[in-house]
Every structure is written in C-alpha cells, then in structure tokens.
Amino acid sequence: MDTKAFNLNIFSHKDSLFSFAFSFTKDTDDANDLFQETMLKAINYSSQFKEGTNLKAWLYTIMRNTFINNYRKSSKTDRIMTVTDDLTSDKLFLSASMNGSEGKFVMDDIYKALSKLQPEYYTPFIKYFEGYKYHEIADELKIPIGTVKTRIHVARQILKKQLRIYSKMAEDQEQVA
Structure with a gap:
C-alpha cells in the first residue's frame, strides 16, 4: 500500500x-x-x-x-511532586536556589528553542499557548483544524527535545534531595 x-x-x-x-x-x-x-x-x-x-x-x-x-x-x-510536612533547611535551600538567576537562563533557553521553530509550527503553538482554541487558530491562519493540531503537537515534541536537559536537571536535583 x-x-x-x-x-x-x-x-x-x-x-x-x-x-x-x-x-x-x-x-x-x-x-x-x-x-x-x-x-x-x-x-x-x-x-x-x-x-x-x-x-x-x-x-x-x-x-x-x-x-x-x-x-x-x-x-x-x-x-x-508530593507535599510533605517536614520541610528541612536543605530542601528549602534547594527550592530557594532554583528561584534565583537560573530562572533567567531557563527562560533564555526557552526563547531560543522557540525561535528555532519554523514559522508554520511557531505561530499555531504560540496562539494555543496564549489560550486560543484550535478552531480559532485554524480560522485565523486559514488552515484545517487537523493541521493546527498536528503543528502544535510537532512543536511540543521539538521543544521537548531541545529542552530535555531541564528534565534531566530536575531528576538530578531530586536525587540530591
């Protein structure tokens, strides 16, 4: 076939x-x-x-x-992501350190990853992220709704690959804690 x-x-x-x-x-x-x-x-x-x-x-x-x-x-x-009552100082330290300057670097990496997306994936993804519904994006871009869904899905997969380092860092921090 x-x-x-x-x-x-x-x-x-x-x-x-x-x-x-x-x-x-x-x-x-x-x-x-x-x-x-x-x-x-x-x-x-x-x-x-x-x-x-x-x-x-x-x-x-x-x-x-x-x-x-x-x-x-x-x-x-x-x-x-479990909630515990015993908050020790080492756990608070890890939490506080992640809220520091690392956040700026993370955001820079997210923006870089987004800028690498091809326009046909970037536009529907950003619109969906901003809260638009699939049909609204399809109407605005004048493409079929299935195409919108596929492009958003592909954009997610690309971003996951490009930002995979952060999931590994989260796993490493969990092991430290």
Missing part, C-alpha cells in the same frame, strides 16, 4: 479513534493530543503495518500503548 493510500485509510478511522481517545482521557484537549500522537506514530511506523491485517485494531493498539506510556510518565512526575 502506498503512503497516500495508507494515510487515507488511517484517516477513515478518525472518528472512532477520537472516541477511543476520549474514553481514555475524559478531556477533549487531551483526547486531541492522544489522537494526534497516535496518528503521527501510525504514519511514522507505517512500514511495520502488515497488509491484510486489521488496521483499526493496529491503530487502537498504538493508541492504547501511547496512553499507557504517557500515564506511566505522568504518574512518575506526580510522585515527585
């Missing part, structure tokens, strides 16, 4: 995939993100799909596994 036929074939399952995503997340925006991530993975790994097998089941499996992996990542993050 050629790429165009494959893409049209997976797109034909759009409605049922979105419903499946919503059944996991119970939130429209999170369901949109899960749907977009599933579609990107399906396109990226289209060579692994075996013709003659159930495409819908394959897509559902990708979505289910993506949701589970994201849930595991977020539950690890949630465990890190």
Whole structure:
C-alpha cells in the first residue's frame, strides 16, 4: 500500500479513534493530543503495518500503548511532586536556589528553542499557548483544524527535545534531595 493510500485509510478511522481517545482521557484537549500522537506514530511506523491485517485494531493498539506510556510518565512526575510536612533547611535551600538567576537562563533557553521553530509550527503553538482554541487558530491562519493540531503537537515534541536537559536537571536535583 502506498503512503497516500495508507494515510487515507488511517484517516477513515478518525472518528472512532477520537472516541477511543476520549474514553481514555475524559478531556477533549487531551483526547486531541492522544489522537494526534497516535496518528503521527501510525504514519511514522507505517512500514511495520502488515497488509491484510486489521488496521483499526493496529491503530487502537498504538493508541492504547501511547496512553499507557504517557500515564506511566505522568504518574512518575506526580510522585515527585508530593507535599510533605517536614520541610528541612536543605530542601528549602534547594527550592530557594532554583528561584534565583537560573530562572533567567531557563527562560533564555526557552526563547531560543522557540525561535528555532519554523514559522508554520511557531505561530499555531504560540496562539494555543496564549489560550486560543484550535478552531480559532485554524480560522485565523486559514488552515484545517487537523493541521493546527498536528503543528502544535510537532512543536511540543521539538521543544521537548531541545529542552530535555531541564528534565534531566530536575531528576538530578531530586536525587540530591
């Protein structure tokens, strides 16, 4: 199956995939993100799909596994952010030191990462970050809503890669604490 036929074939399952995503997340925006991530993975790994097998089941499996992996990542993050009553001076020191000049460097790195985004990703991402809804961005930029969602998702992935050092620093600080 050629790429165009494959893409049209997976797109034909759009409605049922979105419903499946919503059944996991119970939130429209999170369901949109899960749907977009599933579609990107399906396109990226289209060579692994075996013709003659159930495409819908394959897509559902990708979505289910993506949701589970994201849930595991977020539950690890949630465990890190626990509230305790014993605030010792060393924990207060670490907290206070992170609120110092490091914040300026972090913001500089965020701005640099944003400036490296191509305009077709930067504009929808910034609009979404400013609080615009997907359909509002699509109307303003005169592009399909699916394109808006994909570009925002891709921008997030690019920024995650470029700012990955900060997640490692957070893990290192947790180990120190």
